[in-house]
Amino acid sequence: MKARDAERYRWHRLVAALTTVAAVASLVGCGTDTPPSTQPGSPSASVTSAEPSPSPRAEPTPGSLLIVMDSSGSMNESLPTGGTRLDAAKNALRQLVGDLPEDARAGLRVFGDKVPNTDRERGCRDTTLIAPVAPLDRQSMLSAIDGYQATGFTPIGYSLREAASDLPKDGPRSIILVTDGEDTCAPPDPCETVRDLKREGFDVTVHTVGFALSDNKIARDQLSCIATTTGGEFHDVTDGLDRTLIDIATRQMRAFRAQGQPLAGKFTQREANTGTLGTRYVDTIQMGDRHYYRFPVPPGSRIGATVYTAAEPDAPSSVLLCLTASLVDAGGGSISSGPGGGDNAYNSQVDSVAPKIINAAEVWLSIAASSCRGAGRGEWKFRVEFTVDTPTRQANTPKVTQPPIEGAPVPRDAATGTVGLRHTDTIISGEANYYRFEVKPGETVGANVLTMGNPKKGRSSVLCVTASLVDENDNAYQRSSGAGEDTDENQVDDIAPVAVNADQVWLKIDADDCRNGGDSSISFPVEFTVR
Structure with a gap:
């Protein structure tokens, strides 16, 4: 990464801030919501004709x-x-x-x-x-x-x-x-x-x-x-x-919290009820079953999915649930699958399906819930919530309500954040930002960084973000893997907890255009927590 003087750094940040404000204003002004279309049913029911979309459920009293x-x-x-x-x-x-x-x-x-x-x-x-x-x-x-x-x-x-x-x-x-x-x-x-x-x-x-x-x-x-x-x-x-x-x-x-609109899964793709991209849905699945849900998509779009399985607190420790989520084509062939894995049924689980290009007008989400112990269909039922969507849409609508803090080009000039709080800032590819945090000597410290994609830049370049916990001399205690993503997609960097034998630590967020050779001066909103 090239060295820059403080004046150029401040100028870049001013331009980035103005660009971000303009982008958010345009998104707020032109956003539209498309009402979902659902077809109620149950896995054991026969094929039903399309019915009018149900009206949104009233929000329950907050917990x-x-x-x-x-x-x-x-x-x-x-x-x-x-x-x-x-x-x-x-x-x-x-x-x-x-x-x-x-x-x-x-x-x-x-x-x-x-x-x-x-x-x-x-x-x-x-x-x-x-x-x-x-x-x-x-x-x-x-x-x-x-x-x-x-x-x-x-x-x-x-x-x-x-x-x-x-x-x-x-x-x-x-x-x-x-x-x-x-x-x-x-x-x-x-x-x-x-x-x-x-x-x-x-x-x-x-x-x-x-x-x-x-x-x-x-x-x-x-x-x-x-x-x-x-x-x-x-x-x-x-x-x-x-x-x-x-x-x-x-x-x-x-x-x-309200979990979403009901969309009943079916045992076959032919019978699958139809959902809408970007809408959060809920269903109940029994251990040993596989449910399918159909989603119309714009051909050539990148589609991913997130599936959350709510915990079943009454399940004994002997019940192990293996959750597998996949996007499949009309013939049942796998397009993209989550990592799967398993956990005790009394714990919640998340399975994220990586976005892939869909060269068709529809895609099916498959959710399978099985016993990790190899048993057949079990008595336990689990509530699942799921969303199928484009990563660009998700990147376009960041929810940024946390305390902002401005990064500095060197550790000694860094502003001080609060351990445990979610902070926000704007980073620029080709530069590194530092943020200072006070800790107790000997404490175990980790961090999480979410970088929002810049939808206006499309997939013209790849952003490589590396997050590190460093000392005042920029020596690293621990760093993230630093993988890259297309500039229009969100990416997450986790820093594994590490013991810090000092009363302060710096979070360093280093962003590079890993396709075009470092400095491309594209701005990206970030959210981060040191804990």
């Missing part, structure tokens, strides 16, 4: 998620891996906040954060809603996480009773309770408190997470009972608290 976090004095104890339990909990919360979807409704309650453990009467009522359940405000939640401390008792039952009034009266509601020990204010036993709440109409799922419980059987029994009583899950973790919280919250948030 709500409340985290109830232990901030008792024991959370100040050190972990074998370094840092305290409180440090690990706060880091997990920060990463969770960064991963929540834009339309999430979430809140945070802590207990044991104010009254010392020498005052039992007051300490057993010490619980505070530090972030009310509301449409997601990442900065407000991060400030609340930074502001609380670990001090006193562990009033789990009392906190859950208070949490009942934190949540709205309507819509799906869930709580994730995290604690490193048993309720130190019992009796009453917290599970009995939950039973009382259920009898009073408290219809809320409580997932419980025991963190670093060691040999604390009382805590395990309490948390397991709370989860079982409310239809939730109990997780016993010694590390990886962040992954556990994100996994639970992601599945809950997906369940809360």
